Amino acid sequence: MERVVITGMGIVSPLGNDVKTFWSNLKAGRSGIAPIDTFDVTNFGTKIAGQVRDFDGEALFGRKEARKMDRFCQYALYAAEQALQDADLQTDRIDSERFGVYVGSGIGGITTFVDNVKVLENRGPGRVSPSLVPMMISNMAAAQISIRYQALGPTMSPVTACSIGNTAIGEAFRLIRSGEADVMIAGGTEAAVHPLALASFGNATALSQRNDAPEQASRPFDANRDGFVMGDGAGIIVLESLQHAISRGARIQGEVIGYGASSDAYHVVASHPEGVGAHQAMRKALQSAGISPEDVDVISAHATSTVVGDLGETKAIKKTFGDKAGSIPITANKSMTGHMFGAAGGAEAIALMQTLNEGIIPPTINLEHPDPECDLDYVPNTARAVPLDIGLSNSFGFGGHNSAIVLRKYHE
Structure with a gap:
């Protein structure tokens, strides 16, 4: 079996639109959550x-090209451009039939879709964009x-909701x-911060309403958490076989x-309350990696x-790691x-690779009153410096889709 290495990374995120800025803000514990200012939220909870x-x-991309792409595609294309530049990969010098793209989106072009529904209702079918479908369908980021x-090799768009990044x-x-x-x-990639999605998640009582203190709204494992916070962006990496990377003199940043x-x-x-599927994904990831x-x-x-x-994730970690669960930083x-x-897994893979290489674990901020039932080491509020080699990243999605990947610092 070929060893698989990471040679490039690119990101668009609430914490910055390049890896250096994103990582600096993440390890400093800075929140990217703020009041929505791209549309009127007066009537939203x-x-x-x-x-x-x-x-x-x-x-x-230029006005003409940008107008042909929904923002989820734009985010993905820019993150991919960063990753290829980071990898110093000249795509015209590789075997294009062995070069592929696996990039997905959970919701796709929701802005494009809703805008054209309004056009249909207000101006008639003759004014609906002929580019509607290719702009909104979720495979279009990979296609672009x-x-x-x-890239003439295998190209697809996995749609596994919030586990897309890890699945890809x-x-x-x-x-x-x-x-x-x-x-x-x-x-x-994802660009779902839109009135329709915000209204739906809000009506499902899934979102935090800590509007007076947005930086404190997302608070995993805290007893006072009141829901999640929506976010947008893209996280893209370049993977290569070790042999291919070495043959072109690539800078190897880590290994999957x-x-x-x-x-x-x-x-x-709803995720399984006992974390059954999450445990299975982690167990299979460890087996795939050949580690304990x-x-x-x-x-x-x-x-x-x-x-x-x-x-559920806490229970799954305990079941997977047994007596060691309490000593693993999370x-x-x-x-x-x-x-x-859909962008979360890719962004978090980039963060984990940076974590392993620098030996700095970003904090879980806003963990002020730990939930008594969530009693593991979640690195509360302050980054931690510690020698690291191997890390595991979890992503779970609506419909019960679970995926876990294992990354390691590169060793020759």
Whole structure:
């Protein structure tokens, strides 16, 4: 089996639109949650989100091209561009038939869809954009990246809700590991901070309404949490076979060594309260990596800041790691980014790789009154410096989709 390494990373997020800025803010414990200012939230119960700032699609891609892409595509394309630059990968110098793209989105082009519904209602069918469908469908981020960089290999858009990033990375890892590809662009993207989605999640009583203190709203594992916070962005990485990376003299940033996936088979939105599927995904990831629970130095939790989800994940970690569970540091990036849905897994993989390489675990902020039933080491409020080698990252999604990936510092 081929070893699979990470050679490039790119991000768009509420904490910054490049890896350096994102990572600096994350380890400093800065929140990217703020009042929504892109649409009127007067009549909404929740008025806060993790929005992407300082992103100008027209400046990046030109007005003509930007107008053909929903923002979820723009985010993905820019993050992919960063990742390829970071990898110093000249895509015209590689075997394009062994170069693929696995990038997904949970909701796709919701802005494009709603805008055209309004056009249909107000101006008639003749004014609906002929580009509506190719702009809104969730596979279009992967397609746009493939077209731009002439990736002729396997290209798909996994739709596993909030576990998309890990699913994409894990399936791309499998493809390279089996020898079917040399290079894969993998991750997830989302642009769902929109009135329709905000209203729906709000009516489901899933969102925090801590509008007077947005930076404190996302509080995984805290007894006073009142729901999750929506977020947007994209997290994309470049994966290569070790042989391919070495042959072109690439700077290797880390290694993917394991991946596990499962289904709760329980409920369309609620995660299993006992964390059954989450445990299975973690167990399979460790088996795939050929390591034991004792080998894991840090866990990046899914941890959305919901009571059922946080408790279920805590139980799953305890079941997976047994007596060691209480001694493994656990970080919850969503305390600062909010829940980036399909983009979360990719962003958190980037954060975990930085964590391993720098030996700094970002804090779980706003953990002021720990839930007595969530009694593990969640690295509360302050980053922690500690020697690290192997980390596991969890992502779980609506429908009971669970995925876990295992990353390691690169060793020759």
